[in-house]
Amino acid sequence: MIPILRTVADLRAIVRGWKAQGQTVGVVPTMGALHDGHLSLVQAAKAGCDRVIVTIFVNPKQFNNPSDLAKYPRTEEADAALLAPLQVDTVFSPNPDEVYPKGFATTVSVAGVAAPLEGSLRQGHFDGVATVVTKLFGMTRADRAYFGQKDWQQLQVVRRMVADLNLPVEIIGCETFRETDGLAMSSRNVRLTASARQIAPALHAGMRAASAALRAGAPQEVALTQAEATIRAAGFEDVEYLTFRDADTLDTSTDLSRPLRLLAAAWIGGVRLIDNIAV
Ligand code: AMP
Numbered sequence: 001m002i003p004i005l006r007t008v009a010d011l012r013a014i015v016r017g018w019k020a021q022g023q024t025v026g027v028v029p030t031m032g033a034l035h036d037g038h039l040s041l042v043q044a045a046k047a048g049c050d051r052v053i054v055t056i057f058v059n060p061k062q063f064n065n066p067s068d069l070a071k072y073p074r075t076e077e078a079d080a081a082l083l084a085p086l087q088v089d090t091v092f093s094p095n096p097d098e099v100y101p102k103g104f105a106t107t108v109s110v111a112g113v114a115a116p117l118e119g120s121l122r123q124g125h126f127d128g129v130a131t132v133v134t135k136l137f138g139m140t141r142a143d144r145a146y147f148g149q150k151d152w153q154q155l156q157v158v159r160r161m162v163a164d165l166n167l168p169v170e171i172i173g174c175e176t177f178r179e180t181d182g183l184a185m186s187s188r189n190v191r192l193t194a195s196a197r198q199i200a201p202a203l204h205a206g207m208r209a210a211s212a213a214l215r216a217g218a219p220q221e222v223a224l225t226q227a228e229a230t231i232r233a234a235g236f237e238d239v240e241y242l243t244f245r246d247a248d249t250l251d252t253s254t255d256l257s258r259p260l261r262l263l264a265a266a267w268i269g270g271v272r273l274i275d276n277i278a279v
Contacts, residue, residue, distance in 0.1 A: 002083055004076075004091045008139050011053075011092050015141050018089075023050035027142035029133060032056040032093075033073035033187035034082050037177035041146040042086050044174050053140050054083055056093040061100070062128030073187055092140070099135060108134045110164070113250050114157045117241060117263060118274070126157050133158055137169050145169050150176040150184050152261060152276040153250060176275075178204070184275045195235075196269030202234030203266050203275055210242065211262050211279045220244055220254045231266060240265040240272075244279060 005011050018025055026049030028041045038054075045052045056079060063069035080091060107127050114126035137145065147155045155173045162171055177185050182204035183197075192200055210227035214220060228239045245252060247259035254260070260279040265272060 002080055002088050002091050004080060004093050006094055007098055008094070011090070011139055012141075014090060015051075015053075018051045019141065024143045025049060025051045025053065025141060026144045026146060027053045027055060027136060027140045028146045029055045029057075029136050031058045031072065031187065032079050033075050033190070034079045035177075035185045035187065035189075037148060037150060037185035039082060039086065040177045041148060041174050042083065042088060044172060045144070045146045046086060046088075048172065049144055051089045053142065054088050054091050055136055055140070056091060057099060057132065057136075059099075059128055059132045060096055061131060062125050064122040064125055071191065073190055099132065107131050108161065108165075110157050110161050113153070113160050113248075116153075116250055117243070117245075118153050118265070121240060121265070126154070129154055130157060130161050134161065134165070134167070137167055142169055144172055146172045146174055148176060149173050149276070150186070151274070152247075152263060156248065156250060182208075184273075186273065188271055188273070191271045193269050196271065199235035200268055200273065202231055202236065203264060203268075203273055204277070206231040206234075207242070207262050207264055207275060207277050211277060214244065214254060214279060215256065236266045236268045237270075238267040240267070242266075247278070 015025060026045035028045050030038050042052065042054060056076060058072050058074065060069055076093060083091060108130040109127045110130050119126050147158060149155060159171050162169060179185060181201040183201045206227040210223045213223035224242050228242050231239055242264045244254050245261050245263055247261040261276050262279050263276040265274045
């Protein structure tokens with residue numbers, strides 16, 4: 001079995017040994033409830049680094065909604081079983097007190113790219129992400145860190161933070177892993193009822209249609225309004241946002257001469273799903 005470390009001291013000791021031998025260290029930060037999307041990041045890390053650490057930490061600071069935090073799936077034993085065949089070197093799964101001991105008083109806050117979309121809808125979310133990711137980089141001393149494009153805005157926030165703070169870690173963004181029907185894999189998908197699960201792929205399908213319409217020359221209002229109507233007609237209760245953005249800055253844009261991204265958040269059966277695609 002893979003060793004599961006609980007303390008920063010134990011993690012530091014093992015990393016010190018690797019570094020002394022000149023080995024490169026990769027980290028895959030997760031909140032557990034692992035699925036094939038997470039495992040694809042682990043595989044990328046295995047291919048790119050001598051040693052791989054998977055962190056499992058349901059970070060209370062990035063949840064703006066206490067019931068979402070309480071309901072977040074926690075499946076550590078199953079997670080360890082999924083990681084075993086991939087020959088991960090260690091799993092770091094600390095308790096909240098280990099990460100945020102008494103007196104903890106520092107917040108890493110990224111402006112600009114963290115402000116719109118998830119940043120405005122989930123107050124404090126990206127402060128929580130930036131703070132914990134900075135801490136995980138300090139704890140693991142990773143040379144490379146692997147993040148999913150599934151959380152596109154998060155990936156841009158982490159890239160901005162690493163550049164701004166001169167953190168000595170290379171950020172690798174990995175493709176979104178999807179179910180065969182197009183639904184982006186997510187730990188929250190287990191909360192979908194059978195009927196909501198059937199409806200859920202309509203989000204990705206609607207997004208692809210909007211992207212194709214824009215590329216075909218439709219005005220963005222038309223492309224977005226039609227897609228939103230299809231997504232709602234399929235059974236989604238709400239579409240929080242469906243928006244074309246510059247892929248790097250996340251400013252509103254329909255400039256097809258630059259990398260463009262379509263990002264969405266929508267509710268189905270009481271579960272909030274997010275997704276994004278290249279346009
Ligand atoms: P989470 O456990 O949801 O915080 O996700 C941990 C990491 O896995 C993040 O970098 C996510 O972007 C990434 N991830 C989550 N779902 C997917 C997916 N379907 N495909 C690729 N990466 C993913």
